Amino acid sequence: MKYEMVAGFETHIELATNTKIFCSCTTKFGGDPNTHCCPICIGLPGTLPKLNRQVVKYAIMAGLATNCEIANISKMDRKNYCYPDLPKAYQISQYDKPLCEHGYVQLSSGKKIRLTRIHIEEDAGKLIHKRGDTYIDYNRGGVPLIEIVSEPDISSVEEAKEYVERLQQIMRFIGISDCKMQEGSMRCDVNISVRPEGSTKLGTRTEIKNMNSITFIGKAMEYEFSRQVDLIESGGKVEQQTLRYDDVTNTTSSMRGKEDANDYRYFRDPDLVTISVTDEEIDELRKMIPELPFEKAQRYADELGLNEKDAQNLAKYRKIAEFFEESSEGIRNPKTAANFIIGQIFRRLETENDKEEFNIAISAQQLKELIKLIDDGKIKNNLAKTTLEKMLDTGKSAKEFISESDMAGMDENTLIELCKKAVESNPKAVADFKNGKQKAIKSLVGFVMKESRGKADAALAEAKIAEIIGG
Amino acid sequence: MAESLIKKYSDMLNNKEITCVELTEKFLNAIDTANKDLNAYVTVTPETALETAKAVDKKIADGQALSPLEGIPMTLKDNISTKGIETTCCSKILEGYKPIYNATVWETLSAQNAVLLGKTNMDEFAMGSSCETSCFGGAANPHNIDHVAGGSSGGVASAVGGNIAVYGLGSDTGGSIRQPASFCGIVGLKPTYGAVSRFGLIAYASSLDQIGPVTTTVEDSAIVFDAISAYDKMDSTSRGRVGAPVTDTLKNDIKGMKIGIPREYLEGVRDEVRVCIDKACEVYKSLGAEIVYFDLPALKYALPVYYILACAEASSNLGRYDGIRYGYRTSSYKDVNEMICKTRSEGFGGEVKRRILLGTYVLSAGYYDAYYKKAQNLRGSIVRAFDNSFTCCDVILAPTVPMTAFEKGSAISDPIETYLTDICTVPVNIAGLPGVSVPCGFGENGLPIGMQIIGNKFCEGTVLNAAWQYENAVGSEVFKASEYGVKL
Numbered sequence: 036m037k038y039e040m041v042a043g044f045e046t047h048i049e050l051a052t053n054t055k056i057f058c059s060c061t062t063k064f065g066g067d068p069n070t071h072c073c074p075i076c077i078g079l080p081g082t083l084p085k086l087n088r089q090v091v092k093y094a095i096m097a098g099l100a101t102n103c104e105i106a107n108i109s110k111m112d113r114k115n116y117c118y119p120d121l122p123k124a125y126q127i128s129q130y131d132k133p134l135c136e137h138g139y140v141q142l143s144s145g146k147k148i149r150l151t152r153i154h155i156e157e158d159a160g161k162l163i164h165k166r167g168d169t170y171i172d173y174n175r176g177g178v179p180l181i182e183i184v185s186e187p188d189i190s191s192v193e194e195a196k197e198y199v200e201r202l203q204q205i206m207r208f209i210g211i212s213d214c215k216m217q218e219g220s221m222r223c224d225v226n227i228s229v230r231p232e233g234s235t236k237l238g239t240r241t242e243i244k245n246m247n248s249i250t251f252i253g254k255a256m257e258y259e260f261s262r263q264v265d266l267i268e269s270g271g272k273v274e275q276q277t278l279r280y281d282d283v284t285n286t287t288s289s290m291r292g293k294e295d296a297n298d299y300r301y302f303r304d305p306d307l308v309t310i311s312v313t314d315e316e317i318d319e320l321r322k323m324i325p326e327l328p329f330e331k332a333q334r335y336a337d338e339l340g341l342n343e344k345d346a347q348n349l350a351k352y353r354k355i356a357e358f359f360e361e362s363s364e365g366i367r368n369p370k371t372a373a374n375f376i377i378g379q380i381f382r383r384l385e386t387e388n389d390k391e392e393f394n395i396a397i398s399a400q401q402l403k404e405l406i407k408l409i410d411d412g413k414i415k416n417n418l419a420k421t422t423l424e425k426m427l428d429t430g431k432s433a434k435e436f437i438s439e440s441d442m443a444g445m446d447e448n449t450l451i452e453l454c455k456k457a458v459e460s461n462p463k464a465v466a467d468f469k470n471g472k473q474k475a476i477k478s479l480v481g482f483v484m485k486e487s488r489g490k491a492d493a494a495l496a497e498a499k500i501a502e503i504i505g506g
Numbered sequence: 507m508a509e510s511l512i513k514k515y516s517d518m519l520n521n522k523e524i525t526c527v528e529l530t531e532k533f534l535n536a537i538d539t540a541n542k543d544l545n546a547y548v549t550v551t552p553e554t555a556l557e558t559a560k561a562v563d564k565k566i567a568d569g570q571a572l573s574p575l576e577g578i579p580m581t582l583k584d585n586i587s588t589k590g591i592e593t594t595c596c597s598k599i600l601e602g603y604k605p606i607y608n609a610t611v612w613e614t615l616s617a618q619n620a621v622l623l624g625k626t627n628m629d630e631f632a633m634g635s636s637c638e639t640s641c642f643g644g645a646a647n648p649h650n651i652d653h654v655a656g657g658s659s660g661g662v663a664s665a666v667g668g669n670i671a672v673y674g675l676g677s678d679t680g681g682s683i684r685q686p687a688s689f690c691g692i693v694g695l696k697p698t699y700g701a702v703s704r705f706g707l708i709a710y711a712s713s714l715d716q717i718g719p720v721t722t723t724v725e726d727s728a729i730v731f732d733a734i735s736a737y738d739k740m741d742s743t744s745r746g747r748v749g750a751p752v753t754d755t756l757k758n759d760i761k762g763m764k765i766g767i768p769r770e771y772l773e774g775v776r777d778e779v780r781v782c783i784d785k786a787c788e789v790y791k792s793l794g795a796e797i798v799y800f801d802l803p804a805l806k807y808a809l810p811v812y813y814i815l816a817c818a819e820a821s822s823n824l825g826r827y828d829g830i831r832y833g834y835r836t837s838s839y840k841d842v843n844e845m846i847c848k849t850r851s852e853g854f855g856g857e858v859k860r861r862i863l864l865g866t867y868v869l870s871a872g873y874y875d876a877y878y879k880k881a882q883n884l885r886g887s888i889v890r891a892f893d894n895s896f897t898c899c900d901v902i903l904a905p906t907v908p909m910t911a912f913e914k915g916s917a918i919s920d921p922i923e924t925y926l927t928d929i930c931t932v933p934v935n936i937a938g939l940p941g942v943s944v945p946c947g948f949g950e951n952g953l954p955i956g957m958q959i960i961g962n963k964f965c966e967g968t969v970l971n972a973a974w975q976y977e978n979a980v981g982s983e984v985f986k987a988s989e990y991g992v993k994l
Contacts, residue, residue: 074607078826080600080708081587081609083741115822115869119842124825169842171830300869302878305713305819308742 037232038264041240042195042225042256043187046202047180048212049158049220050093056157056179057084057127064218068163068172076177078123083306086111090179091134091310093211094155095320097181098135100209100327101150101202105317109134111155111307115300119171120160128156128182130301134310140185140205141329142197149186156180175219181211187226187237192253192260199223199249204328207391208353215388216247223252228273229263238263239273243280243287255280259287331356339369345377354393361399367410375402379423396430405433418489445490450483453491454499457482465504476500508977508985510725511672512578518994519566519577526562526577530555530621532992533579537623537670540990546645546655546664546671548584549592550624555579558621565619574729576619581671583662584625585632586717587706588612591622595708596640597630599827599853601834609706610738611675611717618733623671627661630855631824632682632710634658635924636917639857644914648690648988649953653911656686662720663690669991673721673730677707679714680812681906681931684943687720688906688956691945691986693973694720695727698964699938700745702731703738709823711816712743714935724944724974728752731966748964755967756974761794763972766899768802771930775908782947782955783905789979790903795972798899804891805933807884812932813925814868814881820858821865827853860921885936892937896962901972905930906956910949930958940966944973945984954986 055062058075075082098105112130133154139147158180160173183202189195203214203221214221223246228238243259246252258280263273277296278287326334328350335346349359355376363372384390405423408414414422414437422436429435457479458465467475476497483496518524534552541547562577582588585595587605594600608616616622629639637660638644645660647653648668655664659676662683666674667690676683678696687694695718702717709715719730732753737746767787772780787797829835829849836848854862868877895902907927917924934941940963943956959976961969987993 074605077831079605079607079832080593080595080603080826081585081605081706082607083705083743085740085742113822115825117825117828117846119828119830122826122831124828125822298871300822300866300871300874302818302822302869302874305711306709306742 036268038229038260038267039232040190040192040227040229040256040260041187041237042189042227044183044185044189044195044198045224045226046183046185046199047222048097048183048202048206048214050090050179050181051210051212052087052089052093052179054087055177056087056090056155057177060177062178064220066174068170069174071174072176076122077173084127084304086307086310087179090155091312092320093179094134094153094181095312095317096209096211096324097183097206098138098153099317099321100205100324101135101138101140101153101183103135103138103150103153105312106132106134106136107312107314108132109310109312111304111310112301113304114156116297118159119169120162120173120176122160122173122176126157126159127304127307129154134312140198140201142194142201143329146188146194148188148194148198151184151186153181153183156182187228187240192256195225195256196249196253199252201329204351208327209324210353213391216249219247222247225252225256227256227259227263229260229267239275241273241276241278241287243278244290246280248282251280251282254282254285255287258285262287325353328356335373339363339373341370341373345373348377348381349373352390352393355390358393358399358402362402362406364403366403366406371406371409372402375406375423379420380427383427395427397426401426401432408433408437415489415492417484417493421489445487445492450487450491450496451499453483453486454479454496454503456486457500458503468504508723508725508981510729511722512574512726512729515578515672515994516572516574516576519562520572522566524994526559526566526621527556529577530559530579530623532994533623533670536990536992540668540670543651544646544648544655544664544668544670544990545643546626546661546668547581547624548594548596548627548640548642548661551591551622554591555621555623558616558619562619562621573618575615575733577621578672579621579623580615581623581626581662581665581674582612583628583659583674583676585628585677585708585710586612586625586675587708588622588625591625593625593708594641595631596628596642597854597858598641599829599834599849600832601853603833605706607706610703610740611734612706614734614736626659626665626671626674629658629660629682630858631708631820632658632677632679632715633820633857633861634917635681635685635927636912637661637664637686638914638918639855641855646914647911647953648990649986650911650951653913653953654689654917656689656907656911658682658686659694659720660686663687663692663694666690666720666722667692668988669993673719673726675717675730675734676720677710677715677717678931678935679710679716679816680928680935683718683720684906684931684941684956684958685928687943688945689911689954691954691956692720692722693724693727693942693944694718695731695942695966695970696934696940697731697735697966698940699935700743701735701747701940701964701966703736703741703744705738705740705744709819711819712823713819714812714816716935724942724970724977725753725756727942728756728970728974731970735966745964747966749967752967752970755971758971759794760790760972760975763795763901764798764899765790765795765972766798766800766895766902767904768805768895768902769799770802770805771904774929775905776949778910778947778949779905779908779955783903783957786903786946786957786976789976793975793979797903800895800898802891802895804884804888808888808933808936809925809929811881811884811888811936812928813864814877815885815936817861817865818869818878819865821862821869824854824858824862829853857921888933889937892933892939900961901969902960904958904960906943906958907931910951910953910955934958934960939963940969942969942973944977946976946980947984948986
C-alpha cells in the first residue's frame with residue numbers, strides 16, 4: 036500500500052521588538068546570563084505584566100502578510116505549567132481569542148497551506164547544563180513570540196521546507212523577526228501522521244518538538260514518516276506522543292505520551308486588560324506591509340523581463356531586492372543591474388546570512404552611476420566589470436577608477452589601427468584562425484581590449500579583425 | 507466627632523510640640539511592649555523609621571511645610587513589597603525574602619516621608635479570616651487578646667486598633683481589610699478595583715485584590731486614600747482616583763441621600779449585629795437620608811463564586827514559589843522535581859494548600875465549565891445586579907461580618923464555617939466596588955461591631971462622606987480605645 040504524509044506546523048517566531056513583551060528589558064540575543072532581566076520578567080512576587088503594544092502591531096502585520104483575519108477584541112490567558120525556566124509557573128499566551136485567524140501561505144505550486152491562527156506569547160528562559168549542574172538563564176524569558184499554527188495541509192517534505200522558507204521570508208520582509216533558526220528566533224514543532232493514499236481520514240499523529248533547521252525538519256519528517264509506515268505495515272499502531280529529534284543519530288525518540296500530556300488549566304490573565312484593535316489601526320498596519328517576495332519575483336519576471344530564477348534570487352532577500360530596485364530604477368535595461376548583483380556581488384555573499392545582512396561597500400546609487408555610464412555608451416561592459424570589483428573592494432564611486440579618456444570612447448580609425456596592430460603582433464593566432472580555428476580570434480580581440488584599456492567595442496573589434504585577416 | 511489622628515499628629519509636628527524622632531520612638535517603645543500580646547508586627551524596622559523621622563525633623567527645623575502624611579508613623583501588611591525589608595506574606599515559603607523593588611503604594615508614601623514602623627501580620631498569603639494561618643501565629647484583638655484580630659489583614663487592624671501605628675495599609679480580596687477593621691473597632695476601606703495600584707502587592711487573587719487604608723477615623727481613611735489612589739503605568743488594571751480628592755467631599759450634606767439595604771445581607775446575621783444596623787438606619791434618617799429595603803437575589807451566589815475564582819487565581823499565582831529563585835528551599839532532594847515538591851509541601855501551610863488544590867481542581871480539564879466558567883458568568887450577574895441597585899440608591903448599607911471577633915482557635919478548627927463568615931464582604935470584591943467598614947456598636951462580649959457602606963465604582967467620595975456623617979453624628983458612642991499603645 037502506498038502512504039501519504041499529513042503534516043501541520045506550529046512555528047514559534049521571536050519578534051524583533053526592542054523590549055520584552057511585558058517589561059522594558061532588552062530583547063538582544065546573548066549577553067551574560069541573567070543580565071537582561073528585571074523583577075517583572077523573572078516574575079518576582081507582586082510584579083505585574085504590562086503589554087508592549089509593538090508586539091500586538093507586529094503580530095497583526097504577520098497576520099496581514101499571511102492573509103489572516105484580525106480580531107478587534109482579543110485577550111491574554113495563562114498557560115499553567117511548572118518548569119524551572121518558567122519563573123511564574125505560567126506562560127502568558129493566548130488561548131481562545133488569538134489576534135489572527137484563518138490565513139494561508141501559498142506555495143509555488145499554488146497550493147495554499149491554511150493557517151489556523153497566530154497568537155502572541157512570552158518566551159521562557161533557558162536551562163544550561165554544565166559540570167553536572169543545571170543553571171538557569173532568564174535573558175530569553177519574556178521575549179515576545181508569535182506562534183503560527185497551520186492546518187494539517189502539508190503532504191510532503193518538500194512542501195514542509197517550502198512552507199517554512201516562505202514563512203521565514205515573509206516575516207523577514209515585513210521586518211518583524213530575523214527568523215534565525217540557529218539562534219532560536221524561529222523554531223518549529225511538526226505534527227505528523229500517515230494515511231493510505233487517497234484516504235481522507237486522519238491517522239494518529241505524533242509531534243516532533245523544537246526543530247531549529249530546515250534540513251533537520253526534512254530529515255526528521257522523513258524518518259518519522261517511514262517509522263509510522265513501517266509500524267502500520269508490520270501490524271502495529273502509531274501512538275499519540277511528543278517526540279524529540281536527535282540530529283546526530285537522525286532518529287526521533289519519545290518525550291512523553293498522551294497520558295502524560297499537561298493540563299494547562301488555561302484561564303484569562305486577570306493582570307492584563309482586553310486588547311482592542313481598531314479597523315483604522317489595522318489599515319495603518321496594512322499600509323506598512325511591503326510587496327512580498329513572491330509578488331516581487333513575479334513582477335521582476337513580468338515587467339522587467341528577468342528570468343524566473345534570477346527574479347526569485349533577487350526577490351528573496353529584502354535588502355537585496357531593495358538594492359536591486361534602487362539601482363535599476365530608470366535604467367534602460369534592468370537586467371544589467373540584475374547581472375551585476377547576481378554575478379559579482381553574490382560572489383561576495385557566501386552564506387544565507389550574508390545575503391540577509393547584505394553588508395557591501397557600495398550603495399545602490401553608486402551601482403546605478405556605473406550602469407548609467409554603460410547606458411550612456413561611455414564605457415563598455417568589460418571596463419564596468421573590473422570597475423565594480425574595485426568599487427566593492429574600496430567603497431569608492433565608479434568615477435574614481437575611470438578617467439575622462441576612458442570615457443571618451445574610440446573613433447573607428449583608432450580602432451582599425453589597433454586591430455591591425457593585433458594582427459601584426461600575433462601571427463600564430465592569425466594562422467590558427469586561418470586554419471579554421473574560429474576561437475583564435477578571441478585572443479586578438481583580447482589584445483585590442485587590453486591595448487584600449489577596455490574602451491574598444493569588442494564586437495566591433497572582432498568584425499574589423501576578421502575583415503583585416505580575411506582581406 | 508471623631509478626631510483625625512493623622513491631622514492631630516501632623517499638627518503636633520508642625521507646631522513643634524513633639525519631634526518626629528520622639529513621636530517615632532514612642533511608637534517603637536509601645537510596639538516593644540504591646541506586640542508581645544498583640545503579635546501585630548512580624549518585622550519591626552526601627553532604623554528605617556528613625557532615619558525618616560530625622561529627615562522630617564530637619565525639614566521642620568528648616569521651616570519647610572509638611573505634606574499630610576509626612577512624619578506619621580505607620581505600617582504595611584506583610585504582602586506589600588518593601589525594598590530591602592523582609593516581605594513574607596507570613597508564609598514559611600517566603601522566609602528571608604527581601605524584595606529588590608518597592609510596591610507603588612510604598613514608593614508613593616516613602617517619597618512623602620511616611621515613617622514605616624514595620625510590617626504587620628496576616629493570614630498566610632492573605633488566605634484566612636482570623637490571621638491565624640500566619641506562620642508567625644495570629645494577631646490578637648486589641649480589645650480582648652483571647653479573641654482574634656480578624657483577617658487576613660489582622661496585624662494592621664491590631665496595630666491601628668492597638669495604637670501602635672497611626673494608620674496602615676492592608677489588602678482586601680474578600681473582606682481582608684473590612685472584616686478585621688470591624689473586629690478591632692476601626693475604619694477599613696476597600697477601594698474600587700483599580701483605584702489603587704496593585705504593583706508590588708503579592709498576589710492572592712489578582713482580579714479581586716485591592717490595597718486600602720486601615721485607620722481609626724473616616725477622615726484619616728480619606729487622607730490616606732487620596733495619597734495612594736493614582737493611575738500607575740505599572741498596573742494595567744489601574745485607573746486611579748476619579749474626580750476630586752475624597753477629603754474635599756467629606757462633610758457634604760446627605761439630606762435626601764438614598765441608602766439601600768439588600769435584605770439578603772441581613773439573613774443569618776446575629777441579633778446584636780442586626781440591632782446595630784437598625785440603630786444606624788435611625789441615625790441616617792435623623793440626618794435626612796432615606797432608607798430603602800430591596801432584594802438582591804444574586805448575592806446568594808457570591809460566596810461560591812468568590813471561593814472558586816479566588817482559589818483558581820491563587821493556584822496560578824502561587825505556582826512561582828518553587829524554591830529556585832528566592833525564599834525557602836527544602837534541605838535535601840534528589841532532583842529538581844523532588845526539590846519543588848518538597849519545598850512546596852514544607853513551605854505552604856494547610857489553608858494555602860487547600861486553596862491551591864481547590865483552584866487547581868476548578869480549572870482542570872473536565873471541571874472548568876462546571877466551576878470556573880459558571881462562576882465567571884455568575885460574577886457577571888452579580889456585577890449587573892449591583893449596577894442595577896445603584897439606579898435606586900446612592901449607597902448600600904450592610905453588616906461587615908455577621909458576628910464579633912472569633913475566639914482564638916475557633917476559625918482554624920472549622921474552615922467551612924469560617925468561609926461562611928465572609929458572606930457580607932465578598933460581594934464587594936466580586937463587583938469591584940468600594941466599601942468601607944466603620945464601627946457601629948458593641949456585642950454582648952464587649953467586642954466591636956462594624957457596618958459597611960458600599961458605593962458604586964469610583965464613588966469613594968460618596969461612600970466616605972456617608973460614613974463620616976454617621977461617625978460625626980454618633981461620636982464616641984461606638985468607639986472604645988484599646989488599653990494598648992500610644993496615647994498622646
